[in-house]
Amino acid sequence: MTLITAGLVTGLLLYAGVVTFLLFRQRKITQRIARAATRVIPEPVIRNDDSEQRFLEKADEAMRLNQTFQKFVPKQFVDHFAKHGIDTLVLGRADEDEVAILFCDIRGFTGLSEKMKPQELMNFLNSYFLRMNDPIHQNGGFIDKFIGDAIMALFDHPGGTGTDKATDAVNAALDLQKALRVYNTHRAKSGYEGIRVGVGVHYGPVILGTVGSDDRMDTTVIGDSVNIAFRLEGLAPKYHADIVISAQTLKAINNKQQIDCRVLDLVRVKGRQAPIRIYEVLNHLNDDIRKQKLVVAPYIRDGLACRMTRDWQEALGHFNKALLIAPDDRLLHYHIHTIETLIHAELPADWDGAVSH
Numbered sequence: 463m464t465l466i467t468a469g470l471v472t473g474l475l476l477y478a479g480v481v482t483f484l485l486f487r488q489r490k491i492t493q494r495i496a497r498a499a500t501r502v503i504p505e506p507v508i509r510n511d512d513s514e515q516r517f518l519e520k521a522d523e524a525m526r527l528n529q530t531f532q533k534f535v536p537k538q539f540v541d542h543f544a545k546h547g548i549d550t551l552v553l554g555r556a557d558e559d560e561v562a563i564l565f566c567d568i569r570g571f572t573g574l575s576e577k578m579k580p581q582e583l584m585n586f587l588n589s590y591f592l593r594m595n596d597p598i599h600q601n602g603g604f605i606d607k608f609i610g611d612a613i614m615a616l617f618d619h620p621g622g623t624g625t626d627k628a629t630d631a632v633n634a635a636l637d638l639q640k641a642l643r644v645y646n647t648h649r650a651k652s653g654y655e656g657i658r659v660g661v662g663v664h665y666g667p668v669i670l671g672t673v674g675s676d677d678r679m680d681t682t683v684i685g686d687s688v689n690i691a692f693r694l695e696g697l698a699p700k701y702h703a704d705i706v707i708s709a710q711t712l713k714a715i716n717n718k719q720q721i722d723c724r725v726l727d728l729v730r731v732k733g734r735q736a737p738i739r740i741y742e743v744l745n746h747l748n749d750d751i752r753k754q755k756l757v758v759a760p761y762i763r764d765g766l767a768c769r770m771t772r773d774w775q776e777a778l779g780h781f782n783k784a785l786l787i788a789p790d791d792r793l794l795h796y797h798i799h800t801i802e803t804l805i806h807a808e809l810p811a812d813w814d815g816a817v818s819h
Contacts, residue, residue, distance in 0.1 A: 537604075556671035560624055562617040562631035562663060562711065563688055564603065565695035566594065566638055569658045571611040587611060590657070593645045597637035602630040606683060612695075616683060628665040628714035632721060632743060635661040635705045639746040660698025664691035665711045686734060693731035694740060697819055701726045702792040705743040712741055721745065722752060724759035726793065728766060730816045737816035742793075758784040758791060765797060770815025774805050 568574070568590070575583050594613055598605060603617040615634065619626040638661060646656035666687030674680050694706045703726060715721060722744040730737045744752045765780035778801055785794045800817060 556669050558667060558669050559618065560627070560665070560667050561683075561687075562603075562627045562665040562714075563668065563683070563691035564598070564615040564617065564631050564634060565612060565662045565691050566615070566635075566659050567612040567695050567698075569660055569699055574657070575611075590645070593641050594638060597641050598634050601634035601637060602626075603634050606681075614683075614692075624665060624714045625716050628663075628711050631663045631665070632705075632707060632711065632715065635663055635707075635743065636746045639704055658704070660695050660703070661705045662691050662693070662695030662698060663705070663707045663711050664694060665708070665714045666690070689733045690731060690738065693733075693819070697726075697729065697731075697740065700819065701740075701742065701796065703742040704746065707741050707743055709739040709741065722756060724755055725763050725766065727797075728770065728814075728816045730818045732819070737814055754788050755791070758788050758794065761787075762793070762797065765801075766815070769797075769801060769804070772809075772813075774801055777801050 578586060590611075591608065591613070595605065598613075598615045601617070602619050603615045605613055605615050607614045615631075617627045617630040617634070619630055622630075638659065642657070642659055649656055664687055666685075668683050668685040668687050670681070670683050672679050673682050690708060694708060698704065698706045706726065707723070712721070712723065723741040724744065726740045726742050728737050728739050742755070744755055747755070761780045761784035765777045765784075768774075768777035768780065778798060781794050781797050781801070784791070785798070788794065
């Protein structure tokens with residue numbers, strides 16, 4: 463959250479809700495008093511008292527204030543804490559939950575931004591965010607933060623299962639890519655070059671809470687799962703993939719819907735010791751590209767299995783066979799180069815086959 467203190471925002475949200483409740487209650491009381499008065503006071507004495515109108519105007523103002531500040535503090539965050547009681551919205555409040563986390567980032571944004579004037583850059587970002595907003599919300603997620611050109615979104619599917627949450631996030635990732643195609647069509651008509659985005663999705667436990675100080679507070683989501691999702695998004699360009707998801711995400715989906723994907727690698731991301739198996743989601747690609755990637759997927763799987771046992775030549779054999787089918791698949795070239803590097807590397811005795819990023 464930028465510019466506006468989250469503590470002030472949360473306080474104003476609470477103030478707006480309480481004022482709205484009190485004002486509407488006062489309206490009902492005023493109406494009851496008015497009805498009672500008509501039974502005991504002669505009609506000529508009854509006059510339009512503008513106090514009720516003032517109450518209604520104040521209530522409307524409070525509701526508008528509430529709606530405004532929901533743009534700065536996600537309503538879902540407030541709802542999450544409110545279910546524990548309104549007094550839990552204090553500094554240091556923490557709750558653990560399992561959610562799907564999505565990170566989306568524009569590739570080559572630094573170079574792109576250097577070509578724009580400040581106002582052009584802001585116009586571009588707002589135009590881009592406007593189009594990326596709907597795919598997230600329509601799939602049951604909410605945007606937690608804008609971080610430069612990046613988007614961090616959460617999918618908690620209230621009352622739903624882990625399958626629901628993971629499925630929502632992957633569907634949102636696919637819809638983001640579809641929305642991007644439409645956006646790039648409009649950019650092309652206006653003479654602008656198209657952009658590409660990378661998306662990372664992970665499902666797992668997180669801590670939702672409030673952090674800060676007495677005069678500045680922010681809602682936040684922290685934990686290993688957030689780091690993983692962030693790192694997966696960062697790996698998308700390295701593996702020439704649009705959407706990268708973790709094995710935990712794929713497992714959580716549990717075949718509820720058909721997800722076309724192929725294994726990318728076994729990696730160890732920064733800030734985590736245990737390796738993660740990562741996959742590329744293919745559903746948004748055109749039929750020819752998707753089918754070709756699915757055809758070579760078994761070769762990649764088998765090549766990685768051989769790499770994990772240090773059977774270098776067998777691994778190279780699998781990747782080279784795949785290369786005959788898909789000579790332009792850059793993932794295959796990446797794996798061949800990786801194995802050729804590992805052959806000459808001094809690996810520890812307990813090496814588990816994962817590469818570090």
